[in-house]
Amino acid sequence: MRIGVIGGGASGMMAAITAARAGAQVTIIEHTARVGKKILSTGNGKCNFTNQNLSKGDYNGNHPSFAEPALKVFDNQKTLLFFEDCGMAVTCKRDGYYYPHSGQASTLLNVLRFQLDVLNIRIETECYIDTIQKKDGKFYLGGREKKFVFDKLILACGGNAAPATGSDGSGYKLAKMLGHRIVKPLPVLTYVRSKDACLKELAGVRAGAQVSLYVDGTLIQTEEGELQLNKDNVSGIPVFQFSHAAIRALDQKKKVAVVIDFLPHEDIEFLLNKMENHLKIIYNNIPASEVFSAIVNKKVSQAIFRRASVPFDKEMGKLSQKELGRVVSLIKAFPLEVCSYPGFEAAQATMGGVDTNEINPHTMMSEKVEGLYFAGEIMDIDGRCGGYNLQWAWSSGYVAGCHSAAGEVTCYESINVK
Numbered sequence: 001m002r003i004g005v006i007g008g009g010a011s012g013m014m015a016a017i018t019a020a021r022a023g024a025q026v027t028i029i030e031h032t033a034r035v036g037k038k039i040l041s042t043g044n045g046k047c048n049f050t051n052q053n054l055s056k057g058d059y060n061g062n063h064p065s066f067a068e069p070a071l072k073v074f075d076n077q078k079t080l081l082f083f084e085d086c087g088m089a090v091t092c093k094r095d096g097y098y099y100p101h102s103g104q105a106s107t108l109l110n111v112l113r114f115q116l117d118v119l120n121i122r123i124e125t126e127c128y129i130d131t132i133q134k135k136d137g138k139f140y141l142g143g144r145e146k147k148f149v150f151d152k153l154i155l156a157c158g159g160n161a162a163p164a165t166g167s168d169g170s171g172y173k174l175a176k177m178l179g180h181r182i183v184k185p186l187p188v189l190t191y192v193r194s195k196d197a198c199l200k201e202l203a204g205v206r207a208g209a210q211v212s213l214y215v216d217g218t219l220i221q222t223e224e225g226e227l228q229l230n231k232d233n234v235s236g237i238p239v240f241q242f243s244h245a246a247i248r249a250l251d252q253k254k255k256v257a258v259v260i261d262f263l264p265h266e267d268i269e270f271l272l273n274k275m276e277n278h279l280k281i282i283y284n285n286i287p288a289s290e291v292f293s294a295i296v297n298k299k300v301s302q303a304i305f306r307r308a309s310v311p312f313d314k315e316m317g318k319l320s321q322k323e324l325g326r327v328v329s330l331i332k333a334f335p336l337e338v339c340s341y342p343g344f345e346a347a348q349a350t351m352g353g354v355d356t357n358e359i360n361p362h363t364m365m366s367e368k369v370e371g372l373y374f375a376g377e378i379m380d381i382d383g384r385c386g387g388y389n390l391q392w393a394w395s396s397g398y399v400a401g402c403h404s405a406a407g408e409v410t411c412y413e414s415i416n417v418k
């Protein structure tokens with residue numbers, strides 16, 4: 001059985017390794033100079049490759065439940081076992097994020113490359129495929145320099161995010177050539193832009209906060225974590241986590257806003273009471289914006305006073321109840337209108353891609369072309385921040401590799417030598 005895998009990223013390597021372990025003769029066709037380039041930049045160079053907590057709710061797409069069977073068959077535990085079998089020590093950090101113990105993404109890429117090597121997987125780099133044809137049960141691939149014939153073909157070209165790493169969207173053209181429909185690709189796991197003038201003075205702030213996303217005035221999602229404010233955008237993990245819904249809504253020309261709670265663990269009545277009955281008394285003559293700087297970041301305090309139309313230097317004891325109410329309300333709910341989102345170069349993943357209605361979720365095989373499979377981000381599935389996108393690459397790559405080589409999807413077998 002000759003299997004061709006187009007794309008030497010996380011999902012393509014997993015599919016190739018799985019298919020080769022099942023006895024297939026595998027070739028990876030990669031159009032950049034090396035395999036796994038994107039892996040090196042994941043998790044800030046440390047590679048957050050899976051998460052302790054995994055459920056179908058961690059994934060988005062037109063049909064998010066499509067991801068469920070593959071995530072069940074090759075889940076986070078199987079992922080840990082797979083990489084431990086490959087010789088990689090792993091470590092779990094806060095929030096259940098898993099990394100190579102070395103703290104280096106290159107470790108994970110190296111163990112995958114060792115596997116490609118020991119399994120004699122052929123790697124064709126700097127190889128461009130322009131045409132694919134299915135004839136007499138075989139796939140004929142035409143490239144600029146080379147031609148290939150395979151019995152089965154796995155498309156693992158990634159999406160469009162971080163195109164400098166090789167995922168330039170050309171995989172969608174190949175999928176279309178084979179008759180597949182593409183759900184409009186958009187960037188995800190990225191920041192959102194705002195033209196609000198207050199961001200000029202808030203630029204550089206990093207603060208623990210709860211951030212809520214509103215679309216056309218309706219609360220859609222609330223996330224907590226470290227928020228990063230920049231001169232023209234709002235970033236950080238909580239924003240990444242709702243970027244799917246925000247960007248989809250912006251693309252549909254809906255009105256998008258974020259509301260920041262800079263003190264999520266204290267309620268408004270408690271704060272008002274503390275100000276009125278304690279801080280106003282002990283800090284009677286101190287400028288109120290300074291007193292609030294002990295509660296939130298100084299730049300945040302000043303932006304809130306400006307927006308509440310309260311002078312920075314007004315003494316704490318002279319704040320009226322209304323002024324205090326306005327300031328405290330803004331600490332708990334600071335609204336910013338969102339106007340746009342950046343391009344794919346600033347995104348960690350792609351939403352949209354090959355329509356999952358046309359793929360069998362149990363095998364990753366195309367419903368349109370027998371013997372054609374998909375793996376990873378090329379499909380219309382995207383995960384939350386926290387190792388979920390790589391987990392999708394491992395799970396879908398495992399299923400595609402297994403089924404293409406063996407005709408069935410079996411439970412992952414450890415290769416650990418006892």
Ligand SMILES: Cc1cc2nc3c(=O)[nH]c(=O)nc-3n(C[C@H](O)[C@H](O)[C@H](O)COP(=O)(O)OP(=O)(O)OC[C@H]3O[C@@H](n4cnc5c(N)ncnc54)[C@H](O)[C@@H]3O)c2cc1C
Pocket residue numbers: 006007008009010011012029030031032035036037038039041042043044047048049050127128129156157158159161162165166167168169170171174347348349375376377378386387388389390391393
């Ligand atoms: C900066 C950054 C940080 C990230 N951090 C994390 C993280 O910590 N945890 C996490 O889970 N996810 C993270 N991700 C997302 C994750 O890296 C991807 O979801 C995952 O790598 C997708 O794997 P893939 O194999 O489907 O696609 P890719 O990794 O994009 O691989 C696709 C491969 O196919 C090749 N290719 C494309 N088109 C063709 C073609 N026509 N012919 C031949 N080859 C082709 C590309 O060159 C590439 O090598 C991050 C992404 C970025 C950009």
